[in-house]
Amino acid sequence: MTYQKRVAVLGSTGSIGIQTLDLIRRYPSRFAAHVLTARQSSDLLIRQALEFKPAAVVLTEEKAWKCVREALSGADIQVLYGSEAIKEVVQWDSVDLVLNALVGFAGLEPTLIALKYKKTLALANKESLVAGGHLVMQEATLAEKPILPVDSEHSAIFQCLLGEQAVVEKMILTASGGPFFTFSKEELETVTKAQALAHPTWNMGSKVTVDSATLMNKGMEVMEAFWLFGQPVDKIEVLIHPQSLIHSMVQFSDGVIKAQMGCPDMRLPILFALSYPRRMDFPQASRMDLSHFRSMEFFHPPFDRFPCLDMAYEALKTGGNIPCALNAANEIAVAAFLNEQLRFTAIPKLLSKTVGKIARVANPSLSQLEETHCEAQRVAQHLLISC
Secondary structure, eight states: OOOOEEEEEETTTSHHHHHHHHHHHHOTTTEEEEEEEESSOHHHHHHHHHHHOOSEEEESSHHHHHHHHHHTTTSSOEEEESHHHHHHHTTOTTOOEEEEOOOSGGGHHHHHHHHHTTOEEEEOOHHHHHHHHHHHHHHHHHHTOOOEEOSHHHHHHHHHHTTOOSOEEEEEEEEOOGGGTTOOHHHHTTOOHHHHTOOSSOOOOHHHHHHHHHTHHHHHHHHHHHHHHOOOGGGEEEEEOTTOOEEEEEEETTSOEEEEEOOSOTHHHHHHHHHTTSOOOOTTSOOOOGGGOSOOOOBOOOTTTOHHHHHHHHHHHHOTTHHHHHHHHHHHHHHHHHTTSSOGGGHHHHHHHHHTTSOOOSSOOHHHHHHHHHHHHHHHHHHGGGO
């Protein structure tokens, strides 16, 4: 008899959430959308709720919540409001798996609560580990459950490590390089919002697409790998791989490298996380015909043109609350860039100035991380005018 997992999709109207629901739609006997959450995308959430008939939906923007509450008034669906409601639903006994696809620092506390209540956690919220990795891993250890990474790179490493007992020599995170890998410093000065949002390989939300263009996304992934896999920072390497066919690699102490390959499709790592420990058939995914690929290219990242990656490494080495501060500043910087208030090349300048004004806390609690996040965002907002 097939067991149906009841899934809480946190951030169901975003790119990862939409692709997760596509998989749930394709495998109705295996998965059910039990809870859906969104910030303010009321129209899309209403359509999702009417199709998947979850036990509850949650919105964190009041106007959107009122709209959805009215639209679903005749349905047998709870319509809940606020971030506290998200924390509540992930505790429900009826939830088997929490897929956290929230964007930003707001995803940290739901991650901690899901682990505290021993839920299976599929994690797409980078900031949980970037800002609060030490807290997340403490809860994961107590829960005695693996965190199932949804990022394609970390899913690849997770898969490469399955069944291995060999010593890891290094982990190699691959990056597409984004749309500007070949740009000169002069060309980067004139980058527009439209150019930054035109990712050459992946279909993602606007925030992560800009982060990919600055390589901050890859810096965050270095931090995630550090916490998820327990390897020192000097064993985590980044290589630019424009074809995006190898999603990441692990080199072992005998010199052998294991790589995980596949066509670029985020549904693959999502499905692996949903179905783990089983690997499910997915006939809808494109298949690689290796005879079509005459070469695969790899380059060391150009730190001089993309300083955000180096800043992420330095923040990780500094530790404490500094990665949290960097992430908070980056949220402000990317939002300002998307609102055309900040130039592309000014993003790392704003981050550097902001982090330089934040006092380091060695082993921050959740409340101290929240204070750091708010302080760094205030500082970044104030410094915007000088960048």
